[in-house]
Amino acid sequence: MSTEDAEQLVISDDGISLPAIEVLTGRGVIFGKSGSGKSNSASVIIEELLERGFPLLIVDIEGEYYTLKERYEVIHIGATDKADMPLRETEPEEVVTLCLDRNRPVIIDLSEVMDMDPAEYFVDQVITILFSREKEARKPFLVVVEEIHEFLPQQGGLDDLGETLIRIAKRGRKRGLGLAGMSQRPAAVDKEFITQCDWLVWHRLTWKNDTQVVQSILGSEKAQEVQELATGEGIMMTDWDEMIRTVKFRRKRTYDAADTPTISPENRPDLTTDGTTSTVTSQQSPERTEPSETAEDAVTNGNGSDAPAESEPSSAGQSAESTNGEGDDGHDPEATPAPAERTQPAARTDETDSGDADDGLHIKSFEPPGSQRRTANTESSGGPSAYGTPPTTREDSVTDVPKKHADPPFEDGDSRTALWELGHMVAYVVATVLAIVARTGRNAIEYAKGTEAGPFDPLEPASTENGTAPLSRDQMVLVISGLLLLVILVLGFVMA
Missing domain, CATH: 1.20.1270 (Substrate Binding Domain Of Dnak; Chain:A; Domain 2)
Structure with a gap:
């Protein structure tokens, strides 16, 4: 496989792809109402980047992306016992070091956080430091933000985190820092951000205010078409080739935590009152189709990707030349950084799966519900996480329900x-x-x-x-x- 082919992110079964460098350093957004396939499409793009060894940072509001650990060596920072690093005990500088210096993909999981103000401040600090360091690093890197309307609302003004995200949208490309967002409501997202995007995906939308946004960008015909899209289909607009086309995104390889739960007949009790045995005749809900190569197979083969290993460019200069059109006569400070600096694949290997990763990180593996495929995980690796992963119960956990006030400093029954x-x-x-x-x-x-x-x-x-x-x-x-x-x-x- 040539280097040029390896830098394409294949997002559909019929071979439609996106240039990795455009996704890593550009600005994009995926829209779609609940159940339209928005989260699956975002996961497909993320998986394609991880397969090729590109690290990224995911700000996860709903707790859907930690399932990437089923296949990839992703650092999960959060407030639950599933996390590799506890949110409260992690410094923003640590996260940036993992991303830029150690080439590790990171998920900041905010789904179990009760007080969002300090959590948003933490994310703002991480992204601010990342933006600052990218000025010197110039390393292609993508920040993915779920439910981006929470941070970039159309009404109500922007807080510090919102201002930081807008700064990345306007100035991040020259530093190699890209931004991708997802939202169910285009009408609720700051239009200044949408106008900065150079790739957009529109899944099914039905609300009038949302379809009007599609109409203002793509025209009346597409605004009508977007209301009739099937699940997984999306209208994709890309500036680099000036194309607008309908894409059927492939199914993600890892477990889909965002999938709507189904009803299983075996789990229904007999609720009849006459003592007779009722028979459930409903058809068994279909199970998710597993990929042809499971995460365990990828571990056995020593390759976390469906594609053969790609050959690295002989020099950073050649990659810069092929990407930016610059020759060997000097460095162009305005040019988009080329993706030639990744040194460590993100796919899971035997060494890292057993808890003996060469960089000292002990990552908890993800077990899909009902799956017994994995037998070796970090719990059997002989010790706690190197970053002090919290136990199941912690008195100072951010997931604790706050009390209305402190307990009185008196004994029970005191007047x-x-x-x-x-x-x-x-x-x-x-x-x-x-x-x-x-x-x-x-x-x-x-x-x-x-x-x-x-x-x-x-x-x-x-x-x-x-x-x-x-x-x-x-x-x-x-x-x-x-x-x-x-x-x-x-x-x-x-x-x-």
Whole structure:
């Protein structure tokens, strides 16, 4: 297999492919409503990159991508016992070192996080450091963000993480840093990001606001077509070849954690009340088709890819020449970095599977539900993770349900416990009232500012015609009435 062929990511059974360098350093987005195949398509692209030894960073909101561990040596950072590294005890610099210096793909799993503010700050720090270091490293690297509308909303403004992602979308390509996002709602994603994308995939969409986004980019005909796509089909637009085509994405090789659960007749109890035995005649739900070569077969063959091993370019200069069109007369600082620096494959091998990886990492293997294929995993490797993987139960875990307040520092039955509880209740009520007052004041300022055409009419409800008023007239009256009632109660309590 030639180097040129090896750098193509095959995404369908009929051979449709994407250039690896365009995906790694470009900006892309995959849209599709739930059940349309969006997550599978993203996983296919990720698998193709991992098969070829390209590391990447995945920000996983739903906890769907840790199943890549079934086939690949992926570092899973999260808040569950499945994680290789605990989220709370990991430094952002560690993650960037794994990605750029040790060529390891990393998943930051936020699915079990209760408080998203510190988690988003952690992700922001990781991506900021990654963006800064790529200025010198110039190593093709992709950041994948699931549910990207959570961080790049169309309305409500951007926080620090959103601003960082927009910075990557605008300036990351020259540094070799790409960005790919997934979302169910195109209408909910910041249009500034969508306009920066040079490859887009549209799976089935039915909501009018979403199809209008398709119409504005692809035209009315495609906006109608996107509503009738079958599961797994997508309309793909790519800027590098200026093509728009319908693609049937292949099935992902690893276990699909995002697949909708099916009903199994064997697991249904007899719910009849007359004592007779009921017979379930429903057809057995079809099981997922396994790939022709399982992860265990890949381990046995010593090759985690379906394709033969590719030959590396003889020099970085040759790769840069083939990718950027530059000769040997010097380095072009504006050129897109060429993918010639990967030194370690991402596929699982016998050595790493037994917990004796040459880089010292002990990665927990993933076992699909009901599967007994693997017998050797990190639990039998003779010790805990090198990064201090947390036990199943941890008192300081971020997955712990937070209490409303701290437990009183008294013994059970102490008379001061009631006063302690009352104090916490009063503090909670005061904090809530202050929050309501602050929000009402901010909304009042927004009403006063109005739009370029003038202030809002307080007698008209908020709509697209009179601007983006944060509250309708009825909502505003309700808030003001509640505040007045509260003031009356407080005054009555003081005077009494």
